[in-house]
Amino acid sequence: MKMEKKVEEVKKVLENQKMIIAFSGGSDSTILAKIASQVKGEFLLITVDNGVMPKECINSARKIAEEIGLPHKVLKENFLEDPNFKENNPNRCFICKNKMYGELENIAKKENFPLIADGTNISDLLEDRPGLMVNYQKNIISPLVNAGITREDVLRYLKENKINYATSTTCMATRILTGEEITTKKINRISYAESLVKTLSKNDSVRVRDQKGIAQIEVINIDPLLNPNILKHLDAELKAVGFEKITLDIGSSQKVKKDLVVYKPCKDEKNKIMFETELPYKIDIKNTCRELESLGKLKCSDSMGIAMCEIEGQNVTVFKNGKIVARKVQNPDDAEKLLIKVLPRIRRIL
Structure with a gap:
């Protein structure tokens, strides 16, 4: 799908909504806010200053929000006062995001905003991000995911449209080894x-x-x-x-693009086309099956760690170890479309 069509899909989700947008000023939240500024609706950008963000991050968020032209608030917190966060266990990102989005929920209730959205993109679902579970638990919507917008799509769109965004918005706690106190x-x-x-x-x-x-x-x-x-x-x-x-570190810190799907020829059936991807985390098959029910005909075995779903004549198989296999697809684009439907419904094991 071309980027223009993907943007239109995002606009359909945002049109005539009253919504809070989690806003860091980074590439993903910036493109979401920019698209929101182009449709009818009431939007409030909120940045959480949690005490562990780069110093320039908050000022950049203010400046970029002003350029976009949407109302913007900064909530100041100090997560270093939370012993669970400071402990820096493997679920630290979940704890952090849960606290941040909890603050957004409080504002949403006080100011009567029925929806909260963030800039999660489809590429993020291929990475080990425990914080994404917060989105599902708190019903945070991710319009870029639903439109199948990748990280590369975001960066290309921002560059082509000369839209400013902050390049350094990641929490500095990520620089400290897991298990070492923050x-x-x-x-x-x-x-x-x-x-x-x-x-x-x-x-x-x-x-x-x-x-x-x-x-x-x-x-x-x-x-x-x-x-x-x-x-x-x-x-x-x-x-x-x-x-x-x-x-x-003499290597580049720039992220390497990861394809949504990789072609895997079938050894026994030469005429069959199969694509697969491997997620860097284990999958909760039971909860994933519940999410897949609405997509098509489903066969699940929690004991075997496998879920199979027939979607409009196509087949996708999800394994507990993180592998996802797409069959009965025509080409890579066809496989990507199928994966875009399935990925947001995958539930990981924390």
Whole structure:
């Protein structure tokens, strides 16, 4: 489906609605807000300043919301006061998003907004994101997912339409190893380190990961940093704020595109076309089957860890280990359309 048609699908969801949009100013929430500004309806953009976001994130969100022309609020919280969040267990992202969207629910009730939406795109469903479970539990709608809009679609649309967005909106808690306590000291030194690296490298997208006191620097373009004087300066500055050792990741921090489906020829049946994808998490077959019921004829076995669904003559099989196989499809586009119907209904095991 062409991007123009996908955008029209998003507009249909947004048209004449009264809705809160979770807004970070990043690419996904920006494209959603921009499309919302083009239809009739009442929309409120809300940014949650949770105390662990990059310093420039909130100011960028304000500026971008003003450019789009929709009302915008910033809710200030301090998640570092929550022991469960600070513990930094594998479900930290779920805890964080649950708290953030809980704040949005409070505003929605007070100001009579019946719907809350976010900028989750279809590519996000291929990644290990426990926080997505919050969307399902709190009935947060994701118009980009329903329209089959990928991460590449978003970035291309923003570039072609010259729409500004923030490139650094990820929580700095993601820079700390899972299981290592999140502290104010660690967040502050990560914040300082990233600001310094941005200035020295001229990179908009920078990550400085705290690996048990070792600073691991990740940038899209490392060339500006490959200067002896700059490296000495970085080493001295980052050690001064508490890092024990400074390292530079020589690979690009840019995300590699992951195809929604991959062609897999059938060995026994040469004329059969099969496509598959593998999710990086285990699937809750029982709850996934409940979600798939409305799509077509269903056969499920929780004990065997498998769900099979016939949808308009096509077949999709979901396995507990995360594999999804599409059969009786004509080509990659046909397989992607089927997967776009199925992915939002997949329920993971937390």
